[in-house]
């Protein structure tokens with residue numbers, strides 16, 4: 001088999017195409033038995049709800065306490081009064097819905113696969129497939145670089161709907177502000193210099209938008225929309241479908257449904273922040289379940305640090321009694337390990353614990 005043919009056999013159809021055929025999911029999407037034992041969809045009853053934090057009130061001690069409690073218990077929380085107008089959130093969701101509703105030939109104009117070239121992370125398509133044994137997730141995605149600004153690759157940005165680019169630029173300018181408000185608040189909670197975490201972000205630090213599209217799936221009992229994982233960067237800002245749930249977060253080995261609430265955002269801490277705060281606040285493990293009847297959309301904006309940044313706990317959090325709990329490494333090396341582990345459904349950060 002020629003090398004290029006070999007590569008093609010590794011490329012699965014988009015999930016949207018599979019779903020449209022109305023057939024049972026192919027075996028490469030079916031989770032292994034040990035994942036399915038506890039049930040893939042059922043969630044536990046929440047004893048205490050995931051907090052809703054008012055971002056405009058984080059200067060108040062009681063709101064900051066709420067954020068602290070959220071970080072301690074879930075590592076994930078909802079935010080309101082975040083500064084993104086309802087109209088921008090609506091426009092962002094409907095532009096992404098419109099993008100995914102286009103015929104496949106239109107979406108392929110932004111494809112993450114260009115014939116004869118290796119897989120690129122940026123663009124439309126499915127996840128990178130490195131082996132026939134890899135268990136795939138039931139979603140398609142559009143990945144776009146937002147930061148650094150001079151690396152935005154507009155060739156991969158949808159030209160339809162026409163509003164897409166403008167809306168995303170507006171949306172992303174706001175999420176960056178939200179990132180900084182949260183990072184400053186976490187620094188205050190930890191009694192660090194308010195700008196400690198923000199100062200870890202150079203103008204080369206990555207910001208990545210990932211639009212996830214989950215078509216209906218005939219077998220939610222066998223297949224996940226997105227396998228269990230934690231995010232790699234500093235933090236993630238999520239805009240989730242207000243009509244269809246599916247995101248679940250793990251706590252003490254149990255899965256809980258993350259509620260959907262119109263015009264709120266979901267924020268989760270990611271692995272680099274866990275390292276930088278020396279494990280005081282953990283990066284939560286989460287996953288997305290599938291829905292037999294309804295499609296679901298989400299937009300995750302991931303913020304990280306410059307690839308040359310050495311990941312290590314803030315010196316202000318360390319002393320003789322509180323040594324570093326993580327091995328030091330550069331962000332660029334972390335990212336290599338992160339993706340290898342993500343594909344296997346394991347967590348690289350676990351291997352860094354001392």
Ligand SMILES: O=C(O)CCC(=O)C(=O)O
Pocket residue numbers: 210212226231238240246247286288297298299300
């Ligand atoms: O679709 C969602 O709600 C979550 C997406 C997510 O966890 C991710 O893209 O890393």
Ligand SMILES: [Fe+2]
Pocket residue numbers: 229230231236286
């Ligand atoms: Fe995630």
